[in-house]
Amino acid sequence: MAVPAADAGGVAAADYDVVIIGGGPAGAAAAITLRRYGGLRVALVERRPFDPYRPGETVSPALFPLLEYLGIAREGFERQHLRSYAHAAAWGSADLVVRDFLFTGQGSGLHLDRMAFDAMLLDEAARLGAVVLQPAELLRITPGPRWRLALRQRGCALSLSAAYVIDCSGRSSVLVRQQGCPVLQTDRMVGVYAYYPAGMARERLQQTLVETTEQGWFYLAPLPQQRTAVAFMTDAETLRGLDLLDPACWRRHGLATEHIAGLLRDLPEPQAFRQYPIHSRVARLPAQAAWTAAGDAAACFDPISSLGIGHALSSGIHAARVAHAHVGQLEGLGESYRESLLAHFKTYVQTRRGFYSSERRWPQAGFWRRRVNAVDEAVKEPG
Ligand SMILES: Cc1cc2nc3c(=O)[nH]c(=O)nc-3n(C[C@H](O)[C@H](O)[C@H](O)COP(=O)(O)OP(=O)(O)OC[C@H]3O[C@@H](n4cnc5c(N)ncnc54)[C@H](O)[C@@H]3O)c2cc1C
Structure with a gap:
């Protein structure tokens, strides 16, 4: 299906199958997947231009098959990064x-050069026909038979409607919070x-x-x-x-x-x-609803694991498939997505505990004790 074009004033058309909140790797991966494999009408809302000071994420070669799925050639991609x-x-x-x-x-x-990485993924999403609204401020999001999203972009008010919304807003987890989705947080790093x-x-x-x-x-x-x-x-x-x-x-x-x-x-x-x-946490996403989350909004990890970017891409791809099925009135994928996310997080927590346990020089220090007991001390995210 063709993507509605922006009008002469640069205002994007209002009705979409899927709106994605957040233009990091998770949001971009979801948008690319929905356009490349699903042909749905997709808009992505990113609130700001990218920050040049980013953590300098290190990614393993395991990222390449995910990029390949998104249609990004390894050779050209590798040259942009160290x-x-x-x-x-x-x-x-x-x-x-x-x-x-x-x-x-x-x-x-x-x-990674994160600015270049994020820009490359968003350019690819736009090239495939996703409407990328950046920078655009999300003022309000209202559930109903169709979602309504009120935005402001360059002083203009926009109103979008969508059958499905994917929360890819990173640790802000805008929709996860708004929907009161239960979240398990294991620490306060x-x-x-x-x-x-x-x-x-x-x-x-x-x-x-x-x-x-x-x-x-x-x-x-x-x-x-x-x-x-x-x-x-x-x-x-x-x-x-x-x-x-x-x-x-x-x-x-x-x-x-x-x-x-x-x-x-x-x-x-x-x-x-x-x-x-940099705390770790996971959301218990709904099995059947007109929304889901991906990337850090769904689960985030201690940077020692170097899991974040790979998880953002793979969960963005997975969430896009859930959205595509929902729009096509096929249920069931939401549940398997939620279960795989929880299973992944459980394995991660065990691996992390083993890793931190291998530092035994300061057994009485609060930081190291808390790492080993992290799951027992699990706390619920406020709000
Ligand atoms: C200090 C640190 C070190 C790390 N090191 C590594 C590492 O070495 N290797 C690794 O793989 N991972 C690492 N990570 C994790 C990695 O950075 C994240 O997992 C990854 O960026 C998550 O991608 P995302 O798309 O889910 O979220 P993000 O990259 O956070 O993107 C979310 C986007 O949503 C936008 N947004 C938020 N709220 C709104 C809103 N209301 N409206 C519109 N847009 C909104 C934000 O502006 C942002 O651009 C590290 C993280 C940190 C903090």
Whole structure:
């Protein structure tokens, strides 16, 4: 079915089969899937232009088959990002252990240029006929026989209607919250990032470095375009206790490490300093409803797992199939999607517990105790 064109004033046509909230990898993957394989009328609403300071996600070669499904050629794609050959970690002891992607047999991973990655996926969605509204502010979303979405874009009011809505709004999880969907959250982790306008020395150029401390763990990653991100991951309460939102305190903590310190000393003043929520949680999505969620809005993971981007793409694809079935009045896929999401999260929690248990140097430290007991201490998301 042809996608209704924008009118002469640039206002998008109002009626869609599916509206997607959020234009990160999950939203873009859902839009591409719906256009490429379903031919439905799709609009995607993204509230802002992309932020140049992004965490510098590392992705494994397991991402490539998903991109291939979305019609994105590996060769062209790889050139836009920095190759990642290995992870080095001082985790469980002060010694650095290097794990090389080479031995996975799938080739190297990548340090993503997130702005380029997100823009590429949205361009592909638009090329296939999805209407991409960016930046557009979502003012109101009202359920009914058809969803009604009130938006504002460049000062103009827009009203969209849709048979189905997919929440891909990341950790904001706009619709998951609005619909009162139950969410299981296992912790309150946060990451404090400093972004530097300098690359790494050649021998360190294409690997990440992780190092634990009594209060959490440091992460250093090269970013494309000669930049570097250094982050400290800890619990919200520790962040406040150690005053780690103060860049001077944060740097002192970094300089007390064994491996990160040497690299930190050589870096210039950071360009930006950001805090991100990085807690893990999963939503119990409805089995049969005119909406679902994908990506971080559906489930999010500790960055140590490097699961986020791959999950965003695969769940975006899966959610698109659920939406397509619903629009075609075929039920049943919602339930299998929900169950696979919960099963994936359960496996992740077990793996994460095993991983954190392997650091035994500070058994009394709150951060490490909480990681191992995370599921027992599971809390419900407020609101
Ligand atoms: C510090 C940190 C480090 C990470 N490291 C890694 C890593 O190394 N490897 C990895 O694979 N993953 C990593 N991740 C996870 C990864 O970044 C996320 O899992 C991934 O971005 C999720 O994609 P998404 O599309 O679900 O959400 P997002 O990328 O968050 O996109 C959601 C979009 O929705 C938009 N939005 C929100 N609310 C609205 C609204 N009301 N209206 C319209 N639009 C809205 C937002 O502007 C945003 O663009 C990391 C995450 C963090 C925070």
